[in-house]
Amino acid sequence: xxxxxxxxxxxxxxxxxLVGGAGxxxxxxxxxxxxxxxxxxxxxxEQNADVSHPTSLAREKFQLQYPANWHIKTEDYxxxxxxxxxxxxxxxxxxxxxxxPGDTDPEHNLQLFIRxxxxxxxxxxxxxxxxxxxxxxxxxxxxxxxxxxxTTVKLFAAHENGMTIxxxxxxxxxxxxxxxxxxxxxxxxxxxxxx
Numbered sequence: 040x041x042x043x044x045x046x047x048x049x050x051x052x053x054x055x056x057l058v059g060g061a062g063x064x065x066x067x068x069x070x071x072x073x074x075x076x077x078x079x080x081x082x083x084x085e086q087n088a089d090v091s092h093p094t095s096l097a098r099e100k101f102q103l104q105y106p107a108n109w110h111i112k113t114e115d116y117x118x119x120x121x122x123x124x125x126x127x128x129x130x131x132x133x134x135x136x137x138x139x140p141g142d143t144d145p146e147h148n149l150q151l152f153i154r155x156x157x158x159x160x161x162x163x164x165x166x167x168x169x170x171x172x173x174x175x176x177x178x179x180x181x182x183x184x185x186x187x188x189x190t191t192v193k194l195f196a197a198h199e200n201g202m203t204i205x206x207x208x209x210x211x212x213x214x215x216x217x218x219x220x221x222x223x224x225x226x227x228x229x230x231x232x233x234x
Contacts, residue, residue: 085130085214088221093228100138100202104228106221126225132210132218134225143203145177148196152205153179156192160185163192171195171206172226182212191215193222200231 086108093104096111098121105111105126112118112125112133125135157163163183171178176197184190189212197204208226210218 085128085132085211085217087217088128088219088224090220090224093224099232100200101229101231103225103230105134105225109221128210128214128218128221130214130218132214132222133208134222135207137203137205139203140201141198141203142201143198145196145198148203148205149177149179149194152194152196152207153181156181156194160190160192168195171197172229174199174204174229174231176204185209189213200233202231204231 088106089108090106092107094107094109095104096102100121106128109126109128111120112127113120115125117123118125122139123135123137125133127133153165160181160183163181166180166182168178168180169175174195174197176195176199178193178195181192181194182189185192191210191212193206193208195204195206195208206229208222210222
């Protein structure tokens, strides 16, 4: 029997809780007229990503830049500036990072996340890729409907410098023209610091 690394198990559980909890919350929310209105307003309030004056984030293990009008969600109870955080647009787009020590298989981690999103999106179209910026790994872009809205979710898993890295990027397709440059800025600027 193949032994599952503890970090893989933790990442799988976190992923299931995040996707399941968020999915349950939003499915319950959109089942009411007020909830549908609330969700639609999230999508409609998106702004163009301000990439002309990016904000920098520098930590011991990594660094990146993000649009000036986006923010790191520090009020989230799971927030950990070195291991788990989300960068959110003014609307509903976000990029979430989960980083931790461990030697895990990127393809295995990616498959866990794809399965969780397939539960929410049904049968999304999936395109595979091998790098996030300059970081090699395993990635998939999912195109489908999430809560009735056409949505693109980009998932990426890597193992580098003794760290497991999981990245989730999500936006409604309607908002992609306004947030694409911001997501590209985060992706191209994300680098791991040398050991």
